[in-house]
Amino acid sequence: MLRETYQKEIDDILSRYPVRRSALIPLLYLAQQDNGYITEAAMIEIAGILKLTPPQVYETVTFYTMLNLKQVGKFHIQVCKSLMCALVGSDTVIDWIKQKLGINPGETTPDGLFTLTTVECLAACGTGPMMQINDDYYERLTEEKVGRILADLQSTGSCTLKTGSFMWPEPVTIRSEK
Amino acid sequence: MPKHEPILLKNMSQPGYTGSLPEYEKTGGYQALKNILGRVAPGDVTQMVIKSGLRGRGGAGFPTGVKWGFLPKDYHGPRYLCCNADESEPGTFKDRQLMERDPHQMLEGIVLTCYAIGAESAYIYIRGEFVLGAKILEQAIDEARRAGYIGKNIQGTGVTVEVWVHRGAGAYICGEETALLESLEGKRGLPRVKPPFPATHGLYNKPTVVNNVETLANLPHIINRGPEWFAAIGSPPKSTGTRVFCVSGHVKRPGNYEVPMGITFRELIYEHAGGMRSEKPLKAFIPGGASAPFLTPDHLDVKMDFESVAAAGSMLGSGGVTIMEEGTSMVWAALRLMEFFYHESCGKCSPCREGSSWLVQTMRRIVAKRGRAQDLETLTDLCKNIAGRTVCAFGDAEVAPIMSTLKHWRSEYLALIHEAEAADLIHPGLAVRGH
Numbered sequence: 001m002l003r004e005t006y007q008k009e010i011d012d013i014l015s016r017y018p019v020r021r022s023a024l025i026p027l028l029y030l031a032q033q034d035n036g037y038i039t040e041a042a043m044i045e046i047a048g049i050l051k052l053t054p055p056q057v058y059e060t061v062t063f064y065t066m067l068n069l070k071q072v073g074k075f076h077i078q079v080c081k082s083l084m085c086a087l088v089g090s091d092t093v094i095d096w097i098k099q100k101l102g103i104n105p106g107e108t109t110p111d112g113l114f115t116l117t118t119v120e121c122l123a124a125c126g127t128g129p130m131m132q133i134n135d136d137y138y139e140r141l142t143e144e145k146v147g148r149i150l151a152d153l154q155s156t157g158s159c160t161l162k163t164g165s166f167m168w169p170e171p172v173t174i175r176s177e178k
Numbered sequence: 179m180p181k182h183e184p185i186l187l188k189n190m191s192q193p194g195y196t197g198s199l200p201e202y203e204k205t206g207g208y209q210a211l212k213n214i215l216g217r218v219a220p221g222d223v224t225q226m227v228i229k230s231g232l233r234g235r236g237g238a239g240f241p242t243g244v245k246w247g248f249l250p251k252d253y254h255g256p257r258y259l260c261c262n263a264d265e266s267e268p269g270t271f272k273d274r275q276l277m278e279r280d281p282h283q284m285l286e287g288i289v290l291t292c293y294a295i296g297a298e299s300a301y302i303y304i305r306g307e308f309v310l311g312a313k314i315l316e317q318a319i320d321e322a323r324r325a326g327y328i329g330k331n332i333q334g335t336g337v338t339v340e341v342w343v344h345r346g347a348g349a350y351i352c353g354e355e356t357a358l359l360e361s362l363e364g365k366r367g368l369p370r371v372k373p374p375f376p377a378t379h380g381l382y383n384k385p386t387v388v389n390n391v392e393t394l395a396n397l398p399h400i401i402n403r404g405p406e407w408f409a410a411i412g413s414p415p416k417s418t419g420t421r422v423f424c425v426s427g428h429v430k431r432p433g434n435y436e437v438p439m440g441i442t443f444r445e446l447i448y449e450h451a452g453g454m455r456s457e458k459p460l461k462a463f464i465p466g467g468a469s470a471p472f473l474t475p476d477h478l479d480v481k482m483d484f485e486s487v488a489a490a491g492s493m494l495g496s497g498g499v500t501i502m503e504e505g506t507s508m509v510w511a512a513l514r515l516m517e518f519f520y521h522e523s524c525g526k527c528s529p530c531r532e533g534s535s536w537l538v539q540t541m542r543r544i545v546a547k548r549g550r551a552q553d554l555e556t557l558t559d560l561c562k563n564i565a566g567r568t569v570c571a572f573g574d575a576e577v578a579p580i581m582s583t584l585k586h587w588r589s590e591y592l593a594l595i596h597e598a599e600a601a602d603l604i605h606p607g608l609a610v611r612g613h
Contacts, residue, residue: 016342018256018299019382024364025347050364063366063524064347066306082268083468083514084426084500120350120518121268121468122307125426125498126433135309165278165314166271168433171191 002045006030010049020050024060028067037068065119073108073115075153078132081118084125093129094118096146113154127168136162185411185420186395187436190279197314199321202282208327210401211286215293216335223294227397230405231418236262236353236390237467237496238571239484246295248377249385257297258381260362260388261288263304263311264346264353267467268518269498272422272434273391277304277311280395281318285341287394289328290401292339295387299340303358306347315343350522354570355388357524368526369570392422392497413440417483421494425451427501428458437482439494444478447501458503462586466495468515469575471582472508492582508587509594512579513541519576527568533560534576541580549595557584 003010013026027049031042038061047054061067079085079094094116098104101114108115124130127139138149138161145161152159189195189205202208214223228243249257261284265273276284288300304312319341322328330338344362346352352361356370359381380386396419400408409418417439423446426432430452437446443465447453454460462472465482471492473480480490487494502511520534537560543549561577568574584591 016344019363021364022344022362025345025361028347029345060364060366064306064349066348081514082518083511084269084498086514087427087500087502087506087511120521121266123265123271123274123305125269125271125500126424127271128426132307137310163310165197165310167190167275167279168271169431171193171195 002027002031002034002042003049005034014049021052021056024050024052024057025064025067028057028061032068037071071108071112074113075133076115076117078117078119078122079105080120080122080124080128080130080132082121082125084121085128085130088128090129093131093141093146096143097150100147100150114150124163124166127163133162137166139163182420182438184436185399186276186280186283186392186422187434189283190275195279197278197280197282197318199282199318199325202280206402207282207398208286208325210398211289211327212333214290214401215332215337220294220296223290223401226405227294227400230400230408231415232393232396232400232408233417233484234390235392235396235421235497237267237469237493239494242389242393245377245389246291246387248375249295249387250378253385255384256299256382257295257385258387259288259292259295259297259300260355260358260381260386261300261302261394262353262355262358262388262390263302263308264358265308265391266305266350266353267469267496267498268515269424269426269464269467269500270496271424271426272497274308274311275434276391276395276422277308278314281315282322283398284391284395285315285318285322285328287397288341289332289339290397291387291389291394293337295385297387298338300342301362301381302341302343303352303362304343304345305352306345308345312343312345319343349524350518351524351570351572354572357570358388359386366524368524369572371569412438413481413483413486416485417494421482421497423482424496424498425501426498427463428455428503428506429453429501430455439483440481440486442479442481443473443499446482446499447478451501454501454503456503458505460501461504461506462502462508462511462583464498464500465490465492467498468518469493469571469578470495471578472511472586473582474586492578507545508583508590509541510545512583513538513545515579516541516576519572523572523576527573529564529567530573530576533564533573536560537564537576537580544591544594544598547594547598547601549591549598551595551599553595554584554588554591 013023027046031038043057044054047057105118129141130139149159224243224246232242233239349367351357352367354369357367361367376386412418420436422436435450460475477490484494520538523530523534525531561581564573565577
């Protein structure tokens with residue numbers, strides 16, 4: 001039950017909105033973070049907290065692509081396939097990942113580690129091709145980088161190649177004019 | 179090197195600038211807030227913004243101060259500000275940088291706006307994928323609250339402004355302002371029928387202003403340096419100030435470039451973004467995000483302001499400029515964008531919901547060399563029956579790539595169809611078979 005584990009978080013979320021239903025997506029995120037995906041039990045519990053009917057919760061959940069109703073891998077790889085990334089090679093990136101992991105978009109590796117999905121624009125068009133894995137962006141991808149990211153995640157669970165606070169082009173020290 | 183002075187990207191362009199509160203304060207941050215709150219009447223702040231000529235940076239380009247002025251003056255209940263940080267227009271990645279690198283610049287703009295419109299609550303609706311951006315904003319809000327720039331009785335003036343970050347969950351349409359409000363209310367992000375407009379019936383049916391991140395980030399500077407200063411930048415009187423243009427595609431140096439409005443596409447592409455990435459010349463470009471019709475090399479000397487780009491048959495939109503080199507298939511490019519719109523159609527209006535599916539199917543058929551001569555008529559007919567016949571502007575946006583590529587590169591469509599027909603003659607039946 002969410003309420004047992006997250007009462008403080010739930011109260012904090014509810015305090016931000018004058019109308020309870022606004023807390024729906026934040027509570028769904030909480031459920032997803034807790035369990036990896038949103039279960040029927042969680043939807044029913046959230047409906048109870050917000051005084052909604054379970055179908056009202058379900059109709060919202062099914063509208064948004066980031067809310068999962070099914071288990072995904074420990075690392076959810078989402079490769080942008082929109083035009084701006086496609087112009088600079090996102091189809092090739094998808095092929096590399098397919099080859100390295102032996103799965104197609106929409107599939108999960110048998111060990112449950114990686115799920116591959118193709119997605120629409122993630123607002124990193126100037127630094128494509130790019131992908132998001134769980135919460136992190138990985139940009140300006142090359143075959144070598146993709147290999148390292150997957151290997152690092154597999155062995156250590158994290159990878160230093162992820163993008164930090166974003167700026168592109170990066171600030172440069174202005175050189176004195178000759 | 180560019181001769182203009184950056185405004186919004188100035189702080190973050192200093193190497194080592196992290197966007198923390200002390201650093202922002204050192205650059206003059208929160209001075210505008212101190213000089214305005216409790217000292218200048220809210221209505222006068224709105225007048226300053228009207229005088230500056232600032233127009234919305236999210237896509238539609240509506241005059242910001244005028245939008246604020248639509249709020250009812252005689253209504254004394256709660257009002258809201260929603261910051262549109264849903265940045266989802268393909269080709270656009272400026273708000274992400276503005277939020278992550280200099281969050282206080284935008285937060286100061288939020289407090290100033292709340293003061294001007296009489297709102298005590300602001301919600302930053304940030305796209306769900308920007309997990310890092312949401313974290314950075316929450317930290318910045320905490321910093322600002324501790325320093326007395328956000329919260330109750332700001333700087334002892336009695337003014338209250340609370341700011342919350344609200345994450346979306348993956349839906350392009352939530353960048354449309356009424357869909358954003360629906361989503362913020364915990365519902366499916368379906369745009370509302372207008373009127374009534376958010377100015378009178380917005381969040382929770384209360385008077386509401388929705389402004390883009392970049393729009394809000396401009397406000398401290400307008401206040402500090404005066405509306406006249408701002409109104410003289412760019413392409414006055416109708417396109418004042420700078421824009422952060424996001425350059426993507428086949429250029430040497432893609433990225434965010436802040437320039438005064440009114441420079442030409444040629445300057446942006448060849449001087450700022452370093453020109454084409456190889457010897458292949460420019461073939462086409464999108465001037466303002468995926469919703470903006472494609473333009474050709476003949477349009478390189480068009481000025482980058484709202485009116486000039488509109489006169490050239492497209493729009494400045496969100497500021498996402500995508501460059502395509504010779505050799506790029508325009509039919510393929512239009513299909514990629516059409517697939518995006520098909521995926522993102524919210525499903526409320528039949529012309530858009532059904533039409534986007536038919537457009538994608540027809541375009542896929544043509545690209546797969548299984549098209550027919552009459553397909554071009556079908557495409558045109560579908561586009562004409564979607565644009566202008568939907569609740570929101572999505573319908574107009576989704577037909578832009580196909581209509582504009584059909585206009586400028588019709589021969590490419592015909593070549594693919596001729597190939598299909600020729601293949602059909604040699605191998606009867608082959609051209610209609612699936613993959």
